[in-house]
Amino acid sequence: MFAEEAAGEAAHAAAGWFLEHAWLIPVIPAVAFFLIIFFGKKMPKGGSEFGILAMVASLVIAAGTAYQWIDWSHHSEEPIIKSITWWESGGLKFGIGQHIDGLAVMALLLVSFISTLVQIYSTEYVRGDRRYTHFFASLTLFSAGMLSMVLAPNMVQFILGWEIMGLCSFMLIGHWWEEEANSRAALKAFFTVRTGDMGLLVGTAMLLAIFGTLDIGGEGGINHLAATGEFDSKSMLMWAAIALFIACIGKSGQFPLHTWLPDAMAGPTPVSSLLHSSTMVVAGVFLVARLYPVFHTGLDINIAGQHFNFIAVIGGITILIAAALAFVQNDIKKVLAYSTVSQLGYMMMGLGVGAWMPAVFHIFTHAFFKCCLFLCAGSIAHTGSHHSFDMKTDMGGLRKKMPVTFWTWIVSTLALCGVPFFSGFFSKDEIIDSAKHNHYTVFGIIGLIGAFMTAAYMTRATYLTFFGKARGGAAHFVDGHEDHSHDEAADEVHHDVDGLDTHRHPVHAAHDDHGHGDIQHGKPLPFAPSDSPWQITVPLIILGALAVVSGYLNAAPFKLHYFEHWLESSMGLPFGEEPGMIPEPPTFSWAAAAPSIILVALGITLSWLISKKVFGEEKNGLQGLTQRNALLGAGHKFLVNKYYLDALYEGVIVKAIAHPIARAAYWVNQHVLDGVVNAVGIGGRRTGEWVYRNVDQRVVDGAVNGSGATARGAGGVLQPVQSGKVSMYGALLFGAAAVGALVLVLVNS
């Protein structure tokens, strides 16, 4: 390891300052975390300035690193690895350091960029929160965790970053823990991810057993050894890959452990945005991309004649089930959450069919538009719908009143749907195309269906949020002459609901100044029913612009392949048709892209028409169809209950496994252990009785009584000494000391 390191050092003497010091990127936010914790409360802005400064510093270094990496990748494929020994155990050295290559640089830039925007956004969104400082501390530590994970040179640091994120996600999702649902959601997220994390530990241990090292990159690293076939047992590698993939299932919310992700919406919106765009959930995809040779070799991806493999199957299932669930959600954030799950399915499927580059590119583009969508949802809740996320009861008709939010939402939605010339098109279409090209026909079709569903559910959400008639919270704010068809009583109810809402989200107590207290019927509201303040809109505009532009880094239709060039060396495997190689990406043709474009267009149109019918104002046959038609109703109910997976986990698995175990343990306790204990007890009592009669009564008592009598006699003699006078005790003490000193002198002389 050290020889390799030294060689690496020599080779990289020419690498620029930023490439050599990329390890600073996670260190700065980590330091900022402690600054916020210790000094944040005393700062004028409650510690948020530390967080933002740290993220900006990280962003600057990440940008410098990216700039120098672009230069570097022109003439070298070597990653820049630096590592110091962190601790040693039994001859094994565990390092900590940096492993900079295209993939790491991409993720570093992405994470620091999104984190910066989210922190700026948060200064407005959680302003006045009672745990404002802690919020920023967790947010900063969270970014530090992700950043240290993406530049991990070995699995130990990888796990470290991974677990920091797990912890911070728990703290952030449960940020408003006063309400039980939120803390339950945090626990659920934590435990579900933990379930998968066991796979990470097992898989890492297996990697250590197979390769004898935990280093990821470099000549003697896991990736190189896996790619060149330098290991003994192929089946062991397969199990290691499966174990690691289970960790990815948990972290990236893949089927069947996706259930935690929508519940994670209980956290503040900036957290959802950060979690679901570039950090937490991407970690699983990142792990697969990072250790791609292990998965590729272990699961025989791209072997001739293979139509299915574990990763692709899980990814494909996830795309479809999550997209279907997004149709029945009323909560705008939950629609986006399921959409994230579905898009992560695309990434996984892409990796599963050998489309490494499009999958990683999808991480990149998805981060921008999904972050933007979540922040839009937050913006709507913040100023538009009065802190409600319910599309059906509290939104609608917001398009004119929140133009910035509306247009950034539209741009990001189009990117998400994969409409041509928006970023999502270039990445998602490439995944679908590669699946077909690499002979995974089934997954190509699944991708197409997924694209159709994505377009449809996003159109539904857009319609409900921005079009139609304003309802509930949104209606209160749309114009001064709001619709008062709901009379005094209804208004009272609304106040009550709002009171609850304020209670539920302590942050909103701070907004009471624009609450309902001083609302007069027919008068304009105390705060403008317009767009959010600049801290919210500026990140939205930046992200919205990137949702369009970022796609052109790797736009196959225009023969733009910058991204591919920068990241090619991170794949760990060469392009080629042989087994153990990644097939060349397909050449783009509009004919091949046509089915997906048509399906997306169809999805948008159909969904628009149906939404207009179902949620529109005119009464017609489609409204309430799920209540009338038994079959549709059953389907709806099935989806609303999330395929009963939660019920399965809690009701069946926990009951079937945990309860019998508990019962069995109880039985063993009652019959076996108690029997043993009772037998021992009876034996003990018999022995005790014998001992009592013979030993205790005669020998011990005799001795005790004898000594007691002696002591009483001695006590009688000594009683006068115990006068209770302190000075007499002192005199005795000093007298004794003097006698002792005298003896000492005599003995020594």
Place this chain on the structure above:
Amino acid sequence: MLINQFLLLGALLFCMGVYGVLTRKNAVMVLLSIELILNSVNINLLAFDAMNGGSDGNVFALYIIAVAAAEVGVGLAMVLLIYRNRKSISLDDLSEMKG
């Protein structure tokens, strides 16, 4: 020669301390006398230390000062409590330990 004087001073202080402890009725005065005893020990330590040319004795002396401070703190707290309960700090009144 020099050391003798130090030791004599120590012994003098020690004797004064012992005398105070044995004869004084006032608890505070007893505590003061105990301080005298401790400081006489300190002087001894320093004297021997100077004789041997080391620094261990200095360290011990510092420790003793620290311990003495703690001890007198506890002692005075007890005296204070006793005074609150009995309106007196005369040691002759405290004879509950009489056997």
